Amino acid sequence: DAGVTQSPTHLIKTRGQQVTLRCSPISGHKSVSWYQQVLGQGPQFIFQYYEKEERGRGNFPDRFSARQFPNYSSELNVNALLLGDSALYLCASSFYSKAYNEQFFGPGTRLTVL
């Protein structure tokens, strides 16, 4: 079975632009979470979606938004990019929404904002 897939692998944008990152969960998984990992730090929780509904949101500005589609894939959108948004964006899927479930991570999308 395929694991969690993310696209694109790498992305370079300039300040003020908008970006959309995509994630496909493991087949059968209904929960998708997004994390931001800045260099030298651990992943920080951005959003969780379960059954197409937002179930959790981390301490990120409204420039960050996400959605989940009927096939459980998900998109993360970031508007008005800042230099500080440069990071590895990780998507994780799990079967249930509660954090007791092991989350399976994708390889991430490396976003560079110039």
Added chain:
Amino acid sequence: DQQVKQNSPSLSVQEGRISILNCDYTNSMFDYFLWYKKYPAEGPTFLISISSIKDKNEDGRFTVFLNKSAKHLSLHIVPSQPGDSAVYFCAASANTGNQFYFGTGTSLTVIP
């Protein structure tokens, strides 16, 4: 506000010896803990977990110990192998929540 802390950014160990990675947390509501391993250019991979009803969980060469009174957990790898060289993240969650809080990671190097 870093609720999960890994105070050792790096650790070097000889092959065959024990590796001990440490993690501290501040939130007393955390009751489920995991360790993830991360290689460069890959996403974190689940390694081992422990719930707060236990103080020890073993899986092959990997053992996680939980000291709830000290809000401390540790990962023991015995014996350490060169393929264990990676960044290890500790993560925690609470029953009331649905997100994990990660530490900043410890880079383990196992020297052949």
